[in-house]
Amino acid sequence: MKPTEELVRTVCHTGCGMACGLLAHVKDGVLTKIEPADFPDPRYRHICARGLATMKLVYHPERLKYPLKRLGERGEGKWQRISWEEALETIATRLKEIGQQHGSRSLMWATSGMGALDMTYASFAGCCEGTFASLVGFGDSAGPCGDLASFGNLWAEGYLVNFEKPALCVIWGSNPVETQPFGIRRIRDARENGARMVVIDPRFTATAAKADEYIPIRTGTDGALALGMMHVVLGKGLHDPSFIKDYTVGPFLVNNRTGLYVRESDVVSGGSSEKYTVWDTAAGEARAHDAPGVIPALTGGYRVGNIDCRPSFELLVEAVRGYPPEKVSEITGVPAATIKRLALDYAQHRPVASYRGMGMQRTFHGDLAFRAVNTLAAITGNLHLVGSRLFVYETYASLYGIRGCKFVPILNLYNAIAKGDPYPIKALWVAKHNMVNQLPNANLITRELLPQLDFIVVADLFMNASAQYADIVLPACTFFEQSDLILPCIGVPGAPNYFQLQNKVIEPLYECKPDPEILKELARRMGLGDYFEKSAEQVIELMLSSGYAAEAGITVERLKKGPVQAKASNVPIFFTPSGRMEFYSEKLVELGQQLPCYLEPLESVRSPLANKYPLTFLTTHTRYRTHSTLANVGWLTELDPEPVLEINPVDAKARDIQDGDIVCAFNDRGKMKLKARVHQGISPGVVNVTQGWWPEHFLEGNHQDLTHSVINPAQEIIYEPNSALYDVLVEIEKVRRD
Amino acid sequence: MAKRYGLVIDLDRCTGCQTCNVACKMEHNLDGFSGIRVDTVGGPHRDTPAGEYPNLSMYYLPVLCMHCSQPPCLPSCPTEAIYQRKDGIVLIDEEKCNGCQECLEACPYGVLVYDTQKNKAWKCNLCAHRVDEGLEPFCVLCCETEAMFFGDISDPSAQLSQLARKRKAYALQPESGAEPAVRYCPPRPRLR
Numbered sequence: 001m002k003p004t005e006e007l008v009r010t011v012c013h014t015g016c017g018m019a020c021g022l023l024a025h026v027k028d029g030v031l032t033k034i035e036p037a038d039f040p041d042p043r044y045r046h047i048c049a050r051g052l053a054t055m056k057l058v059y060h061p062e063r064l065k066y067p068l069k070r071l072g073e074r075g076e077g078k079w080q081r082i083s084w085e086e087a088l089e090t091i092a093t094r095l096k097e098i099g100q101q102h103g104s105r106s107l108m109w110a111t112s113g114m115g116a117l118d119m120t121y122a123s124f125a126g127c128c129e130g131t132f133a134s135l136v137g138f139g140d141s142a143g144p145c146g147d148l149a150s151f152g153n154l155w156a157e158g159y160l161v162n163f164e165k166p167a168l169c170v171i172w173g174s175n176p177v178e179t180q181p182f183g184i185r186r187i188r189d190a191r192e193n194g195a196r197m198v199v200i201d202p203r204f205t206a207t208a209a210k211a212d213e214y215i216p217i218r219t220g221t222d223g224a225l226a227l228g229m230m231h232v233v234l235g236k237g238l239h240d241p242s243f244i245k246d247y248t249v250g251p252f253l254v255n256n257r258t259g260l261y262v263r264e265s266d267v268v269s270g271g272s273s274e275k276y277t278v279w280d281t282a283a284g285e286a287r288a289h290d291a292p293g294v295i296p297a298l299t300g301g302y303r304v305g306n307i308d309c310r311p312s313f314e315l316l317v318e319a320v321r322g323y324p325p326e327k328v329s330e331i332t333g334v335p336a337a338t339i340k341r342l343a344l345d346y347a348q349h350r351p352v353a354s355y356r357g358m359g360m361q362r363t364f365h366g367d368l369a370f371r372a373v374n375t376l377a378a379i380t381g382n383l384h385l386v387g388s389r390l391f392v393y394e395t396y397a398s399l400y401g402i403r404g405c406k407f408v409p410i411l412n413l414y415n416a417i418a419k420g421d422p423y424p425i426k427a428l429w430v431a432k433h434n435m436v437n438q439l440p441n442a443n444l445i446t447r448e449l450l451p452q453l454d455f456i457v458v459a460d461l462f463m464n465a466s467a468q469y470a471d472i473v474l475p476a477c478t479f480f481e482q483s484d485l486i487l488p489c490i491g492v493p494g495a496p497n498y499f500q501l502q503n504k505v506i507e508p509l510y511e512c513k514p515d516p517e518i519l520k521e522l523a524r525r526m527g528l529g530d531y532f533e534k535s536a537e538q539v540i541e542l543m544l545s546s547g548y549a550a551e552a553g554i555t556v557e558r559l560k561k562g563p564v565q566a567k568a569s570n571v572p573i574f575f576t577p578s579g580r581m582e583f584y585s586e587k588l589v590e591l592g593q594q595l596p597c598y599l600e601p602l603e604s605v606r607s608p609l610a611n612k613y614p615l616t617f618l619t620t621h622t623r624y625r626t627h628s629t630l631a632n633v634g635w636l637t638e639l640d641p642e643p644v645l646e647i648n649p650v651d652a653k654a655r656d657i658q659d660g661d662i663v664c665a666f667n668d669r670g671k672m673k674l675k676a677r678v679h680q681g682i683s684p685g686v687v688n689v690t691q692g693w694w695p696e697h698f699l700e701g702n703h704q705d706l707t708h709s710v711i712n713p714a715q716e717i718i719y720e721p722n723s724a725l726y727d728v729l730v731e732i733e734k735v736r737r738d
Numbered sequence: 739m740a741k742r743y744g745l746v747i748d749l750d751r752c753t754g755c756q757t758c759n760v761a762c763k764m765e766h767n768l769d770g771f772s773g774i775r776v777d778t779v780g781g782p783h784r785d786t787p788a789g790e791y792p793n794l795s796m797y798y799l800p801v802l803c804m805h806c807s808q809p810p811c812l813p814s815c816p817t818e819a820i821y822q823r824k825d826g827i828v829l830i831d832e833e834k835c836n837g838c839q840e841c842l843e844a845c846p847y848g849v850l851v852y853d854t855q856k857n858k859a860w861k862c863n864l865c866a867h868r869v870d871e872g873l874e875p876f877c878v879l880c881c882e883t884e885a886m887f888f889g890d891i892s893d894p895s896a897q898l899s900q901l902a903r904k905r906k907a908y909a910l911q912p913e914s915g916a917e918p919a920v921r922y923c924p925p926r927p928r929l930r
Contacts, residue, residue: 184753209787210753635763680787
């Protein structure tokens with residue numbers, strides 16, 4: 001009998017931030033092929049090497065096939081196959097015991113995923129009155145901190161890049177060619193329309209190779225470059241005053257003494273405490289910023305009642321005076337002439353699209369770097385003034401039980417385990433991400449923190465670094481084996497702005513179960529009610545009817561016919577307290593970071609630590625993996641077989657290292673051994689290994705043994721602290737010549 | 739005039755993403771090799787540039803069977819396993835191939851591979867099975883940057899022929915005399 005072939009549309013769900021549609025071919029229940037799926041707008045049909053390689057995860061010989069329980073010590077690798085019945089009974093019993101002993105907040109679920117149903121874990125945590133780890137701080141939360149302060153919007157790239165026809169594309173420390181290849185099509189189109197493309201990066205990346213101009217820069221100094229460019233713009237009077245008056249906090253008066261904005265209630269009895277004030281040059285007095293006929297001043301100093309105050313733009317101008325191009329050149333390594341020329345381009349070749357990606361925000365002060373670039377774009381009138389909203393949060397907020405859980409940023413997990421701050425985490429459930437592989441300071445995690453936990457559950461596809469430390473390992477499903485709702489990717493340049501169904505393509509293999517199924521059966525044992533009994537489709541329907549406007553009229557039935565574009569929601573341009581672009585942030589006054597400024601990297605090559613560890617260590621993202629996913633797939637490892645330490649010939653020669661030698665990278669936190677790749681595409685003083693390799697791929701240690709988990713206080717105030725993964729010093733030594 | 743299927747590849751658009759490489763493995767169910775490789779034109783390793791930091795250059799060059807008009811592999815085959823269709827597609831008859839690998843030596847582009855599992859030579863067949871159904875080769879369908887164009891290169895009005903003319907596309911090693919049916923649009927010069 002001829003096998004019947006069926007085509008099922010689903011969504012690539014590996015965590016790169018895109019959501020490419022996939023058309024899966026199924027023969028007799030077996031996934032045989034995938035290809036890019038259509039969208040109503042054909043420009044979104046897209047796939048990459050990683051997307052195609054996801055098929056190899058499904059039938060991978062090393063997939064976890066049934067539940068396991070640990071024998072021997074954690075991490076020893078001795079396991080016993082158990083039934084789902086035993087696994088679930090054990091988990092239910094242990095969670096109840098630990099909850100009773102240490103309080104329900106001691107139970108933490110830490111799970112990732114782009115699907116709406118991935119948040120079932122948060123519902124579950126809420127129903128247990130437990131905690132749920134927020135995973136943005138795995139390396140992606142500093143930029144969002146900067147954007148939240150600037151725009152009131154976590155993922156605000158749209159303001160900086162969504163121009164119809166940019167005259168100039170400036171890519172700040174980002175490598176979209178490899179990391180978010182979907183997005184590069186826009187830059188390509190701009191180039192083919194005549195736009196120049198400039199790449200600022202300490203590495204000559206595949207993106208830099210496409211650029212009209214490559215500007216090498218010292219790592220962690222992008223913010224200084226933007227400040228130096230602002231110095232040039234303001235010095236030459238090339239800023240855009242009407243844009244600054246209309247769309248930024250520039251004219252708002254700031255109290256010299258407190259650093260806080262002067263509210264109408266401060267100057268007029270009966271005035272509003274929510275209204276900001278400006279100096280009205282027509283009336284010669286301070287008035288509410290929205291008073292009719294007001295002509296606000298951007299500069300000068302004023303006395304209003306007994307308050308001495310200045311417009312925040314005046315404060316910006318004063319702060320930026322501290323960054324003349326010559327000084328910035330000394331900080332960044334970018335020639336002063338280049339700084340001046342690029343600054344003039346920003347002011348004179350508008351609109352300029354500023355792509356920031358996630359690279360430059362993985363330094364300790366990444367939030368400040370984003371704020372500096374945002375401010376440069378704002379004062380030169382290079383902001384795209386269409387508000388957008390990542391409405392995932394509204395959708396999630398409507399989820400059953402979710403209000404019962406407490407969110408803990410992932411970097412706060414360290415102190416939660418070690419010091420009980422903010423909660424004494426004692427049980428940890430890890431799913432849909434490889435925590436031990438991807439968290440900074442791996443030795444601290446595996447040697448000091450995990451041993452303090454009473455119980456660890458990991459649900460995954462493979463016996464990865466995280467699963468190796470579990471007490472119970474559960475076999476999970478690939479996205480081909482479960483249905484989900486994929487929300488529109490807003491804020492990711494070029495990514496599809498569609499609701500899509502991730503349709504189940506094949507039945508779960510072996511004894512594997514989708515995560516919501518696992519939770520359903522556990523909920524029964526823990527007496528958590530009927531909600532978890534709902535099918536995937538029922539939950540999706542519930543979420544879609546949460547009442548959020550952008551989802552109005554969208555149903556599972558409609559989505560089954562194909563992707564549905566998110567409605568342009570009627571939202572304000574900016575979501576800041578002032579409703580404007582805020583380069584001046586009141587809530588950072590206490591740290592002296594109310595204005596963008598430049599601070600040296602935490603582990604600066606100009607600090608005393610550099611005497612011991614002189615090289616900046618990067619762990620950049622590659623086209624051959626998505627984080628730690630796909631590191632075990634032959635179709636990709638044929639192309640990129642092992643981790644290599646990229647090092648410039650200058651640094652290699654100084655250490656008698658030749659291409660292919662085995663080297664050791666080390667600092668006080670740990671070490672890793674791997675092969676050296678000596679090449680010219682990386683700045684002297686910087687070394688790199690692409691992130692996501694598993695410990696077994698290294699000769700010894702791994703890249704996260706070198707990174708640190710130090711928390712930036714400004715990021716804690718704004719939103720969520722980030723792992724400063726590119727703000728790390730190391731030394732390299734030769735181990736042997738191979 | 740007879741059809742002559744081929745490809746025009748825009749090296750300005752190609753980013754070395756390797757999607758074509760993996761797409762080929764998927765379409766032909768391959769492990770360990772692919773019918774298309776993406777060379778780095780730059781430094782000694784994949785994804786490394788030429789020059790001295792920071793004055794560097796790099797671009798990518800996808801190389802696959804060129805489906806030559808005068809394929810040097812064809813006469814090299816002692817068992818006459820290699821043949822050319824009327825539309826120009828060069829194929830290997832797996833039944834006749836004895837695994838001698840003469841063709842690997844004969845090809846100026848190094849695009850034939852030896853499948854150790856089957857003891858057969860293998861190469862890109864321009865997805866003849868798809869072409870016969872009116873589809874484009876799978877690598878072209880999947881090309882992430884829309885840098886690959888498939889069609890009849892003997893038809894001057896075809897989209898790929900027009901692109902080839904406009905961008906002054908070239909063939910690799912024209913001196914080989916093989917007359918390849920794969921042409922490359924060079925990377926654009928940098929804008930000042």
